Amino acid sequence: MRFKKQKRHRKTVRFFCVCFGFRQPFKVLCDGTFVHHLLHNDLTPADKALSNCLSAPVKLFTTSCVLAELKKLGVAQSASFQAALKLAIARCDHEKVVSADACIAEVIGENNSEHFFVATQDADLRKKLQKVPNVPLIFGLRNALFLEQPSKFQRDFVKSSEEKRLHLTEKEYKALEKRTTSVSANADEEDSGDEEGLGHHNPGLQPHNTRNYSGKERDVKDRVRFKRKKAKAPNPLSVKKKKSHENPNRASGKVSLF
Template identity: 80%
Template sequence: MRFKKQKNHRKTVRFFSVCFGFRKPFKVLCDGTFVHHLLQNNLTPADKVIANCLSAPVTLFTTSCVVRELNSLGASQSASYRAARQITIARCDHEKRIKADACIEEVIGEQNSEHFFVATQDADLRKKLQQIPNVPLIFGLRNALFLEKPSKFQREYVKLSEEKRLHMTEKENKALAKRIGSISAKVDAGDSSDEEGLGHHSPGLQPHNTRNYPVINRDVKDRVRFKRKKAKGPNPLSVKKKKSQEKPNVAAGKEAKGDDDDGQSKRKRKRTRRGKKVSEGADGMAR
């Protein structure tokens, strides 16, 4: 049951988001009866409870007339009055206090330009707001909150607005006829000038598929060419490696030759006689 309720709420939120442009975080306008219901059923904090109902973040609003009405009810509504004072006040422009339901109706207006969700326990107020196309309604039932489905009037309004979008208005029809008449007049003038040899059609009036482009500008290389796959060699990983066959006598010959080369490859040391000459010169001086 709970899953079905959440599914219906998501459908309703999607309906108002797609058809009327509601965006997150949603604005919820609360009246005194709804605030009192939340406190009686321990549905606190209010913003989290409503956010769970809508499956989206919300911002709570109320009006100064609602707060004044709760204050005028005395000690019985003192807790509701204190809770309502903590909510953001929406501008209502009423110097003197009026009834809460009338104040909310004026704030919503005929278009609901602020895209408010209205949360109320007043059944009469909900019936009045159902006749406004883009006003979603929230109400409480015991310890649960519910989002009302779009009313029949709201659904019919959406259907009519979609049908209107498919058809042109009278103003658009007149503009289109005027445009067609001007284009046809230019085309007739161009035809007459061609017959007399005085001119030719303007390229702007010709459709795109009738323009004659020169053949030189067409590039044949731009055509897609598919390369045919040719047979390749075998997979080197699947080919068996050749065994290395070495003759023993050749290997032995290489070893013997290597030994001879080692003896011949030794470099001879060049000795100098500089030290000897120096020693001989020293002996001569001594004599």
């Protein structure tokens, strides 16, 4: 089960890296609910727990509005507030403090230009951010962390953007049309110039496609001829030696009279 979860997480991370240009170390934007969940379930150190979830190094962020909200909750969330103070602060540019979910939604914006992973236990916030094309979401369940798979909206957005890249835009189409017309016009001018030059007979000129070949070039054959393989002599080591037909008597030194 754990292996399947890690495989699913790696596939989701690869989707966002390839389609939206996420790069390591991944930046994770945490809200107060997620920090509280990490402390309550003893998922510390937080950076190690999240790097195990994403199988990559991470850097944790929060916002000043999230810190202000945790501080307002008083003693009940004092541990979460102290833990959140250790995280890096993402710039939110709010003069007045707003709610944590509104602040995170505004930091993400319409295109998540900072490439944040958003870690939250707020189901409504996750549902809202699923409609932003390039926002990966992380949440906790008991003592485990999960990376949500891309939503249908995110997959459809990637598919439509790929189809758009395959077709020319109106501006590109006009530029291509203008270029083809100019090229064809130049070609027509060259053809007309050639016809005018051939129309006036000049004995000193020869047709454009004629060439003066030397004798060697005339003898060159167009077709490539391949050498035929000739039969080679048999291997002398594999041939049997001829038997000698000598007279046995002559070999023994006796002469036969009859």
